Ligand SMILES: C=CC1=C(C)c2cc3[nH]c(cc4nc(cc5[nH]c(cc1n2)c(C)c5CCC(=O)O)C(CCC(=O)O)=C4C)c(C)c3C=C
């Protein structure tokens with residue numbers, strides 16, 4: 001039986017607490033102009049395409065937005081549901097389930113498009129909230145995910161809600177409760193027979209990892225798989241390797257049966273390797289005919305898992321001679337995941353009592 005939260009606003013008469021769950025966001029519809037507006041906001045983020053404004057604008061508005069929106073809109077149409085984009089629908093389900101478990105208000109906010117982070121904070125403030133635990137729903141740290149969420153939330157807080165305090169849930173890629181949850185979820189969905197289990201994470205440009213490494217000790221080689229390196233707290237590549245390693249231990253699977261790849265690259269820069277699509281084309285030649293694949297950079301299924309992996313990736317693999325392709329869905333609104341979200345939020349809620 002699920003337990004209601006220990007934390008409630010009754011404990012503090014002066015300040016009222018709340019939770020904001022933040023995910024990436026989706027276009028408001030699959031119309032080309034809505035997809036274009038969304039991509040403009042997303043790709044003009046200096047932590048996503050990290051060129052100086054003029055060059056970013058030239059690339060995004062002068063090149064990408066002239067060709068990509070119709071293709072992306074078609075892709076979105078293949079995953080869109082009657083209730084909307086899977087990413088938003090699932091994030092709302094997480095919110096509703098979490099709300100049943102905690103005594104403080106829970107809202108959602110998206111980094112791009114609506115409902116925005118500002119909308120989410122406003123909804124909490126309208127309910128009297130002055131202390132917010134903000135949970136970026138990304139297990140691994142990246143400049144283009146966790147960091148941009150925190151930057152945006154701080155910008156909004158300072159400008160519109162200067163009296164509100166925000167406490168941020170940190171990346172949880174190596175936390176026992178998350179690893180247990182992810183491993184159990186994978187274990188239940190693994191087919192009886194598979195030659196390899198592929199962990200496909202969203203990619204990032206190599207430059208992003210160098211840029212956000214304050215220790216300048218990561219060279220994107222073996223150091224990312226070491227037990228210790230000073231850069232690990234900011235190294236997305238290391239954090240992806242670590243999640244994989246810990247899950248394999250839990251599942252009692254040998255390293256040789258697993259592989260890590262990176263998907264969804266954009267543009268001509270060098271992104272972290274190996275690439276998911278190239279790997280899917282090569283695996284059958286190496287004797288891997290039955291493949292299970294999971295995408296642990298995403299807590300909720302979205303365009304990048306449902307279309308790029310489960311549809312496009314499947315086609316690539318089968319076309320290259322693969323026989324069985326088994327996509328393992330994300331944690332979505334599984335009850336055990338909601339329990340993890342609750343625990344991670346409670347840790348941060350309780351910190352408000354300490355200061
Ligand atoms: C999981 C973490 C993510 C990282 C890291 C990330 C980096 C990143 N993404 C792009 C470009 C695109 N990503 C797109 C979709 C998309 N990306 C993530 C997550 C991460 N991105 C999600 C959850 C989604 C799906 C959103 C949805 O509505 O379902 C897209 C848009 C889709 C498309 O046109 O293909 C782009 C573009 C860059 C450039 C980047 C790092 C620099």
Ligand SMILES: [Fe+2]
Nearest residue numbers: 024202264304
């Ligand atoms: Fe992305």
Ligand SMILES: [Fe+2]
Nearest residue numbers: 218224235238
């Ligand atoms: Fe590294």
